[in-house]
Amino acid sequence: MRAPEGVIAVASMAYLVMVALLVGSFINMAADRLPRGESLVRPRSHCRSCGRVLNLVDLIPLAGYLIRGGRCASCGAAIGPSSPAVEALCGSLMVGALGLLGPIRGAVVGVLAILVVGVATVALSMARARSG
Numbered sequence: 001m002r003a004p005e006g007v008i009a010v011a012s013m014a015y016l017v018m019v020a021l022l023v024g025s026f027i028n029m030a031a032d033r034l035p036r037g038e039s040l041v042r043p044r045s046h047c048r049s050c051g052r053v054l055n056l057v058d059l060i061p062l063a064g065y066l067i068r069g070g071r072c073a074s075c076g077a078a079i080g081p082s083s084p085a086v087e088a089l090c091g092s093l094m095v096g097a098l099g100l101l102g103p104i105r106g107a108v109v110g111v112l113a114i115l116v117v118g119v120a121t122v123a124l125s126m127a128r129a130r131s132g
């Protein structure tokens with residue numbers, strides 16, 4: 001039996017939105033690390049206050065923030081609203097693009113929009129770091 005096309009479309013759009021959220025999460029890390037001249041690869045993501053290495057729950061875009069109540073699970077340091085905001089923005093850009101333009105063109109436009117968000121977020125954070 002063949003899966004109906006609608007199911008495949010919904011599944012691939014859900015996948016694209018999930019990827020968009022993960023890219024948002026990566027943008028946050030880049031915006032956090034690049035101005036400090038740190039590597040994007042090492043060390044693993046950790047709390048800036050207590051150094052605890054983030055686990056799978058912490059790293060789920062949006063949900064991780066909500067589950068932890070916006071705080072580090074070990075030391076209670078506030079994570080700040082910009083991380084979930086960037087993730088939500090990336091997710092909703094993808095949802096919006098897919099909704100308006102359909103799965104193919106929507107995916108392309110969604111990826112481009114997220115790229116712009118990524119560049120802008122990192123540039124902003126670099127500028128902020130430079131001005132002190």
Ligand SMILES: [Zn+2]
Binds near residue numbers: 047048049074076
């Ligand atoms: Zn901590």
